[in-house]
Amino acid sequence: MKKGDRVTVEPIFRNPESPFITTGEYNLSEPLGFVGLTSNGGFAKYVVAEDYMVHKMPDAMTFEQGAIVEPAAVAAYAIQRSGMIMGDTVLIAGAGPIGLLTVQVAVATGASQIFVSDLSENKLKKAKEVGATHTFDARDQDIPQKIRKMTGNGVDIFIDAAGAQASFDTGVDSLRNGGTAVLVALFGKKVTHDALNQTLRELTIIGTAAYRNIFPQVIALISSGKLPVEKLVTSVIS
Incomplete structure (x- = not known):
């Protein structure tokens, strides 16, 4: 990542000492924490996000779409786990x-x-x-x-x-x-x-605890138009 990149944040903190990190089940590492819940979030003047949290947005993706990647990941992970x-x-x-x-x-x-x-x-x-x-x-x-x-x-x-x-x-x-x-x-x-x-x-x-290993697929689905999440935006605040 470099300065100026447009990104969306996957806000789960990962405890590096947790055995669940090596298995890829990082959403099960304890203590469970999120940017915006256990630390300052996107409404703070400055926010520090760990490098592993940051996902580059495709050029075609709007910031409105980018803002909905996180809740969309919750939904996508639930459907994935259901085996639908x-x-x-x-x-x-x-x-x-x-x-x-x-x-x-x-x-x-x-x-x-x-x-x-x-x-x-x-x-x-x-x-x-x-x-x-x-x-x-x-x-x-x-x-x-x-x-x-x-x-x-x-x-x-x-x-x-x-x-x-x-x-x-x-x-x-x-x-x-x-x-x-x-x-x-x-x-x-x-x-x-x-x-x-x-x-x-x-x-x-x-x-299901939030999501894991699914942000890239969700970003791809939204930017391809298969997941028209922008239909759920009711208003935009400054």
Whole structure:
């Protein structure tokens, strides 16, 4: 990197003494810290980022797109960990920034049906705009039954970007036998879980901590137009 390069920052601090660095699982090194959370971030007058955090932006990429690489990486990593393949069906709980970006990544990956649940009508409208095929009010008690009707036996993948007992339960109940749940949201409270149900239905439940080894692919997807993240920019602050 040289002075004047346009870059986007992958803000995870890596503890050089952690055994997880040598395996490439640097997002699991402890203590876990981020620029902007455990140190000054992009709103400070000056920010120091470690050399390993910095990714060069292609000339065609705008700063607006560059700003969304980090949250888009959260979504892309969640879909990557889910093992989604072309034609899969997915339920995404929560239509905030991460949920909406996950919709876009699911579209780019070739999901055949994308269901989204949220409490906000505006957010669900936005989800439809960026590629959701069906949306549900999260208060609807019949989401799993409706999804089963539309998919035959439930979704292949559930992504929890809401992080509550209700979203977790609805998502697990909406999965097909042998399906996969990915927990992306930071749950504020403990959830109760029916482990027998998971065993008998052979469900996989995966936690994801931010991202790892995926920024270059996300930058390539955004700059190629396959991931039109700029559609999610609602306003630009000075």
